[in-house]
Amino acid sequence: MNKAVAAILLAGILTSALYAADQATAPATSPISPPATVPPTDQTKVGAGTGSQQEKPDTISGLLDSKGNHACVGLNEKLLVQLSAASAKPLTHLDATKYALFFNGQEVKDLPDAFFDPKHHSLVFVLKRTDKNRDLWTSLLGSPSLSHLTRQVTVSLGERPTDTKAAVQSTISGTDGSDTLELKVLPPWRLGIAILLVAGVIWLVFARARKNTTLRDNLLPQIPAARQTYSLARWQMAFWFVLVFCSFIFLYIITWDYNTISQQALTLMGISGGTALAAVAVDVAKDSPADAVDRGLRALGFNSYDDVVRVREEIAARQAELQSNPPPSAQRIAQLQIEIRDRQILLRTYEDRIRPFLTQGWFKDLTTDLNGAAVHRLQVFCWTWVLGLVFLIGVYRDLAMPEFGATLLVLMGISSAGYVGFKYPEKNN
Numbered sequence: 001m002n003k004a005v006a007a008i009l010l011a012g013i014l015t016s017a018l019y020a021a022d023q024a025t026a027p028a029t030s031p032i033s034p035p036a037t038v039p040p041t042d043q044t045k046v047g048a049g050t051g052s053q054q055e056k057p058d059t060i061s062g063l064l065d066s067k068g069n070h071a072c073v074g075l076n077e078k079l080l081v082q083l084s085a086a087s088a089k090p091l092t093h094l095d096a097t098k099y100a101l102f103f104n105g106q107e108v109k110d111l112p113d114a115f116f117d118p119k120h121h122s123l124v125f126v127l128k129r130t131d132k133n134r135d136l137w138t139s140l141l142g143s144p145s146l147s148h149l150t151r152q153v154t155v156s157l158g159e160r161p162t163d164t165k166a167a168v169q170s171t172i173s174g175t176d177g178s179d180t181l182e183l184k185v186l187p188p189w190r191l192g193i194a195i196l197l198v199a200g201v202i203w204l205v206f207a208r209a210r211k212n213t214t215l216r217d218n219l220l221p222q223i224p225a226a227r228q229t230y231s232l233a234r235w236q237m238a239f240w241f242v243l244v245f246c247s248f249i250f251l252y253i254i255t256w257d258y259n260t261i262s263q264q265a266l267t268l269m270g271i272s273g274g275t276a277l278a279a280v281a282v283d284v285a286k287d288s289p290a291d292a293v294d295r296g297l298r299a300l301g302f303n304s305y306d307d308v309v310r311v312r313e314e315i316a317a318r319q320a321e322l323q324s325n326p327p328p329s330a331q332r333i334a335q336l337q338i339e340i341r342d343r344q345i346l347l348r349t350y351e352d353r354i355r356p357f358l359t360q361g362w363f364k365d366l367t368t369d370l371n372g373a374a375v376h377r378l379q380v381f382c383w384t385w386v387l388g389l390v391f392l393i394g395v396y397r398d399l400a401m402p403e404f405g406a407t408l409l410v411l412m413g414i415s416s417a418g419y420v421g422f423k424y425p426e427k428n429n
Helices: 002-024 134-141 188-210 232-255 263-285 289-299 305-322 330-357 362-367 375-398 406-423
Strands: 057-064 078-085 099-103 115-117 122-126 150-159 180-184
Touching: 057 150, 078 150, 134 150, 134 232, 188 232, 232 263, 232 362, 232 375, 232 406, 263 375, 263 406, 289 330, 305 330, 362 375, 375 406
Parallel strands: none
Antiparallel strands: 057 078, 078 122, 099 150, 115 122, 150 180
16 A cells, blocks of 8 residues: 555656646746726826827937936836927927837837826836836846846837838937936845845745754654754755745846746646655655664653653753762662663663764765665756756846756656655665
């Protein structure tokens, strides 16, 4: 029965990898946010109610934020492009639907409808990231640096031709830096919150693991958590969880997009979770040397580490009584010495029996078993690190969680299944 359960779990890991491989060839789709509606305050929709000849703008005179200040502007914020005409008269109305926004000479497509703000004599664009302009925003915001929280972008406008199939050309620009925008890449307050969240998760998962059994095997309850061996399956599961979580936070603070977790990221988390579950099932199913040691220690009265602490406290209490003033009687001294010696023998037996199951360091615990170096463990360890590094580079450079191909996902599934498969007949002696 136990072997059947292990076989089913192994099949589940491989099935999830193969399913992801099937789905990897299908194009991912995500919904496009609807255009934002603009409240009709003192800002008037362009082209509304004027039969007079509209004077065309020819120069960008300034770039403002939503409050009308010369400040940095970022995603999901309003950009006011101040315009002036050749006659130097202020523009009172303008048909915003005729103009397209350009960043660094490339049209920013699929933005919500622009409108004209007569108060600031400007066209107002709401900067949104959608599937149609994703590549442009990736080139503008990708590979950010903590030393440069903003990037300079050249802004221009183009008048849409009457032929809707014709490409829009950038024709209106500024002079003396009036068309240069400081584009927000990593807003400081959002960056601070993200750093706190990421640091908190890393501390909860990895830093605390040094003193508890979060990432440890916990084969013998008589061993304190800090001395237990690290578990490869649990470590891999925690690795992908932290990686996907940190990537999600990083992408959200830059793009304000919460639909960034890819199907491949979920598959990798599923494979690692299935591997951890299967590894636990195998440990429970087979009678290992750890089980024999556990039974022997329980026979000595050590059911948990609390019993070890109790025996040490009993020794300390009797040693303190020997040193008391006035000293105890000779008969009491002899009795105390016998009790101390008996308990010390128990502790020496305890230490001898748990020695093979004590941690030898993080790397050695993950890549070896009681028999020494294990190729199936090293394979999972190396592939996890390599794919994790590729994953991080993709998130940093492309502002998206990588779409791993079918081969890589199947490879990860096979490596994990091989680890669990070799774990069942593994002789820990």
